[in-house]
Amino acid sequence: MQNRPTIVAVGRTKFGEHYGKKPEKLIEEAWLAASRECDIERRDLEACYLSDCFLPITNKLGLEEGFLSELTELHVPMEVTRSVNAALLAACNAIQAGIYNTVLVGGIEKMTDRWDKIRDDLMLLEDPWSYYAGGTPETNHELMLRAYIKKYGISGENLNTINVALAQISVKNHFNALKNEYAQFQRKITVDQVLNARKVAQKPLGLYDYAPISDGASALILTSEALAKKITDQPVYVLGYCSATDYLNFAARDDLTHFTATKTAMKNALKMAETPLLDIKVIETYDQSTVMEMVSLEDLGFCEPGTAWKSINESCQNCKGYYEVNGNQLFVNMNGGLKADGNPLGATGGAQIFEIFKQLRGEAGERQIEKDQVPQFGCALELEGFGTKAYVSILGRE
Amino acid sequence: MSSEPIERRVSYLGDRLKASRCQICGKEYFEVRDYCGSCGRKSFGKMGSIDLFYDKGKLELCTLVKEPTNKFMKLGSYVYGIVSFHNGKIRVPGRLTDQIVNDNETIDFPSLEGKDVIPRFRRRYSVGRSEVIPTISLAFTLADEYYPHQEYAVSQPGKEYDVPGIVGYGVYTSRFRIKEGNLERSVPFVDEDAVTAAVESGKLSLIHSGVGSSLVGKVYVGSESNPYAVKPISSKVAQVLKLGEEEDDVQGVDAVDTEFACKAASSMFKDAAALVNYSNSSVKYAMVIGADNSQAAPRGCPGGELDLFVGYGGSAFIFGKCDVIAEVEGWYSCTSDTPDFWRRDGESFPMHGGRFTGEPAYFKHVRMATTKLMGKLKLQANDIDYFVTHQPNPQFPVKIAKELGFKEEQYAPSLQINNFGNTYSGCSPIGLAAVLDIAKPDEHILITSYGSGAGSDAYLFRTTSQLVDKRRRQRMNVKFQAENPFVQYVDYTTYRRLKLGM
Numbered sequence: 060m061q062n063r064p065t066i067v068a069v070g071r072t073k074f075g076e077h078y079g080k081k082p083e084k085l086i087e088e089a090w091l092a093a094s095r096e097c098d099i100e101r102r103d104l105e106a107c108y109l110s111d112c113f114l115p116i117t118n119k120l121g122l123e124e125g126f127l128s129e130l131t132e133l134h135v136p137m138e139v140t141r142s143v144n145a146a147l148l149a150a151c152n153a154i155q156a157g158i159y160n161t162v163l164v165g166g167i168e169k170m171t172d173r174w175d176k177i178r179d180d181l182m183l184l185e186d187p188w189s190y191y192a193g194g195t196p197e198t199n200h201e202l203m204l205r206a207y208i209k210k211y212g213i214s215g216e217n218l219n220t221i222n223v224a225l226a227q228i229s230v231k232n233h234f235n236a237l238k239n240e241y242a243q244f245q246r247k248i249t250v251d252q253v254l255n256a257r258k259v260a261q262k263p264l265g266l267y268d269y270a271p272i273s274d275g276a277s278a279l280i281l282t283s284e285a286l287a288k289k290i291t292d293q294p295v296y297v298l299g300y301c302s303a304t305d306y307l308n309f310a311a312r313d314d315l316t317h318f319t320a321t322k323t324a325m326k327n328a329l330k331m332a333e334t335p336l337l338d339i340k341v342i343e344t345y346d347q348s349t350v351m352e353m354v355s356l357e358d359l360g361f362c363e364p365g366t367a368w369k370s371i372n373e374s375c376q377n378c379k380g381y382y383e384v385n386g387n388q389l390f391v392n393m394n395g396g397l398k399a400d401g402n403p404l405g406a407t408g409g410a411q412i413f414e415i416f417k418q419l420r421g422e423a424g425e426r427q428i429e430k431d432q433v434p435q436f437g438c439a440l441e442l443e444g445f446g447t448k449a450y451v452s453i454l455g456r457e
Numbered sequence: 458m459s460s461e462p463i464e465r466r467v468s469y470l471g472d473r474l475k476a477s478r479c480q481i482c483g484k485e486y487f488e489v490r491d492y493c494g495s496c497g498r499k500s501f502g503k504m505g506s507i508d509l510f511y512d513k514g515k516l517e518l519c520t521l522v523k524e525p526t527n528k529f530m531k532l533g534s535y536v537y538g539i540v541s542f543h544n545g546k547i548r549v550p551g552r553l554t555d556q557i558v559n560d561n562e563t564i565d566f567p568s569l570e571g572k573d574v575i576p577r578f579r580r581r582y583s584v585g586r587s588e589v590i591p592t593i594s595l596a597f598t599l600a601d602e603y604y605p606h607q608e609y610a611v612s613q614p615g616k617e618y619d620v621p622g623i624v625g626y627g628v629y630t631s632r633f634r635i636k637e638g639n640l641e642r643s644v645p646f647v648d649e650d651a652v653t654a655a656v657e658s659g660k661l662s663l664i665h666s667g668v669g670s671s672l673v674g675k676v677y678v679g680s681e682s683n684p685y686a687v688k689p690i691s692s693k694v695a696q697v698l699k700l701g702e703e704e705d706d707v708q709g710v711d712a713v714d715t716e717f718a719c720k721a722a723s724s725m726f727k728d729a730a731a732l733v734n735y736s737n738s739s740v741k742y743a744m745v746i747g748a749d750n751s752q753a754a755p756r757g758c759p760g761g762e763l764d765l766f767v768g769y770g771g772s773a774f775i776f777g778k779c780d781v782i783a784e785v786e787g788w789y790s791c792t793s794d795t796p797d798f799w800r801r802d803g804e805s806f807p808m809h810g811g812r813f814t815g816e817p818a819y820f821k822h823v824r825m826a827t828t829k830l831m832g833k834l835k836l837q838a839n840d841i842d843y844f845v846t847h848q849p850n851p852q853f854p855v856k857i858a859k860e861l862g863f864k865e866e867q868y869a870p871s872l873q874i875n876n877f878g879n880t881y882s883g884c885s886p887i888g889l890a891a892v893l894d895i896a897k898p899d900e901h902i903l904i905t906s907y908g909s910g911a912g913s914d915a916y917l918f919r920t921t922s923q924l925v926d927k928r929r930r931q932r933m934n935v936k937f938q939a940e941n942p943f944v945q946y947v948d949y950t951t952y953r954r955l956k957l958g959m
Binding site: 175176178179182186188189190191192193194195197198201202205206209260261262263308309310311315 | 591
């Protein structure tokens with residue numbers, strides 16, 4: 060690929076509840092962290108690609124770009140998307156086209172300000188017909204699990220195994236978040252806790268299967284390949300990026316057990332990156348629920364359809380923080396995933412890129428997957444809605 | 458939902474579950490579409506419409522919702538899932554309604570999955586008191602429970618009679634009951650109201666009559682519990698049941714609401730009969746609905762004495778001149794300004810005139826209308842096979858029937874107050890339906906309604922041979938609902954909560 064879009068710095072805030080901070084304060088914090096890392100000034104930015112899923116609804120803000128312009132005295136082009144990976148995709152296209160050399164990509168969400176109405180908002184945006192029929196932000200995940208169990212004929216002892224495997228996903232993500240200073244939950248949980256929460260809920264999934272609502276912001280600085288080499292010794296390239304779209308209404312989709320959009324986006328991103336799948340060692344999945352992480356392993360191609368739960372269960376008997384698939388180690392959600400790191404929708408993708416970036420540079424500290432051998436490729440999967448949109452970004456270093 | 462156009466669009470698709478089918482590739486969509494996504498441009502003009510209103514679906518997958526979103530809070534816990542139609546060609550989200558899920562109840566999802574379900578027209582969710590009430594049919598009940606699946610087989614108009622009469626009818630009461638002593642009363646589920654009862658009974662009357670809905674030229678809905686002070690129930694009935702010829706989302710039907718306490722519907726029987734009998738009228742059939750979520754203040758409050766007897770339900774009668782099952786032989790109506798029961802605008806519950814409601818109100822008007830009609834038609838009590846009257850409590854109808862010279866076998870079959878309570882506008886018509894359910898051809902039925910305020914309408918019907926022929930078309934008859942094994946009983950607190958609605 061000519062003129063590879065290159066990430067030179069990343070920054071983020073802690074995810075969780077930021078009761079006292081204004082939304083624009085959060086993005087400022089993330090941007091400043093990134094700019095300090097690469098010594099780029101705001102006047103160097105030629106454009107900003109930002110994201111928020113529903114900040115105007117949750118925080119009654121007008122044009123987010125205007126707030127940022129006021130904050131930075133910047134008057135460059137600014138565009139707002141609904142997820143960081145969508146912003147990154149647009150920014151990559153612009154860099155590749157040679158339109159800009161330095162852009163800011165970032166995201167922000169402040170969901171806790173609207174805690175009393177947030178579930179109605181989330182569901183109405185995710186899938187209106189399901190909302191009208193009485194669906195909640197949890198129901199599609201639970202129905203997908205029911206569909207998965209039926210499609211793959213999982214019964215008897217296997218039913219127990221898949222339930223435990225899903226719990227292990229959550230346990231693993233909480234375990235990883237212990238080493239992440241930015242994570243919303245830095246607290247160890249057990250398989251029993253996850254299973255008990257489901258019993259209390261009397262449903263297939265319980266409290267510990269779902270990502271929380273969060274506040275937070277994230278930012279990264281993207282430059283052209285040539286410029287990056289002047290700024291940093293350790294550039295991280297966006298080698299492949301693609302998105303795909305599926306029906307808004309989950310019930311109407313052909314496949315109720317997988318995300319078709321993820322499969323398509325991953326296939327095209329891999330092709331663009333010219334990277335063999337198995338060279339990707341570290342990935343960030345969009346685990347709004349444990350079910351989403353499980354099926355995403357299959358959708359991304361790491362596991363055969365209908366088998367991820369077995370691999371998860373076998374490799375998580377003693378929580379090691381990674382999965383073993385066909386003898387290969389696969390490090391998933393080293394930052395704790397959406398479950399434990401937090402899920403401020405518009406900023407979440409930035410935290411995913413943050414993690415992959417740090418892992419590829421060997422800067423992930425205690426979370427670093429292999430101390431002696433830094434991984435060369437990583438991949439982030441971000442979804443909008445309930446798999447209505449899927450964004451895959453494949454990152455790599457020299 | 459704040460946007461009226463959005464509300465209309467969602468209602469238009471959701472109230473009746475409209476879908477489309479590509480005539481090229483056969484792909485189906487839950488929506489009205491101009492073209493097929495798979496076939497593209499060549500499918501323009503080749504999309505057929507599919508109606509799922511009388512269809513039955515299958516519950517494919519389900520889970521439990523214990524913490525609904527804000528607007529669904531009043532439903533409590535409910536089963537929610539994906540329902541498919543036509544072997545999975547169309548899949549829609551939906552919730553099971555008419556089920557009270559208790560806190561510690563465990564739902565066995567696999568045992569529900571695969572069951573047949575029926576789309577039911579209900580309130581969608583709670584909104585503010587000043588807003589339009591949203592409705593939807595993405596609420597389903599299990600087909601093997603209280604409400605069976607019935608086909609709507611339209612038949613072409615056949616034999617024309619000299620006099621107009623009833624050509625079909627439907628009665629709808631809910632699955633829930635409160636039982637106090639010998640008295641059982643129908644209780645709406647929390648997503649039901651007078652509007653949903655009106656639509657349900659209208660739907661059942663179309664099924665029973667076999668009349669094509671496009672031939673219904675007028676619909677009257679009588680009710681005193683319309684959830685709106687201004688906005689008709691009949692417009693919803695016309696749109697959902699597709700009455701009259703449809704063009705550009707508008708129904709070619711005249712729809713109007715009437716109000717006169719418990720005789721709001723019975724009063725219109727003669728208007729419907731006269732309209733279909735008028736030679737220059739293009740109205741082939743007219744539908745008269747009486748539906749109420751009968752209002753009463755809680756016990757112990759002023760007007761709370763009504764709370765002992767109020768029920769919930771609706772009745773619908775289709776009048777016409779073809780394939781008549783009961784001819785209208787005559788009528789007599791009377792009115793006086795007797796305020797024995799009233800509700801001022803803005804008040805939630807009606808007031809009741811106590812002992813004043815008996816002799817000077819109910820008995821006086823029922824007696825006068827009945828005797829006048831019998832005198833006019835030169836009939837004695839023993840010329841009549843069945844006597845039906847309004848049933849505000851179990852005692853009044855028996856007392857007046859005896860006074861008028863009717864024997865128990867003449868009036869007892871119509872007494873439904875002990876099964877469903879006083880369903881206000883639907884009350885005496887449900888009694889008439891109970892009699893039509895069992896009557897033989899060529900029998901005389903005298904019905905005298907009563908509406909507070911006050912007035913009575915007396916009618917004499919003579920049954921025809923088609924009464925028996927049409928009976929097999931309707932499983933949801935009065936007895937079926939009264940003796941249904943899936944009836945669920947609720948306590949007083951639940952009854953008040955359900956009655957209050959969403």
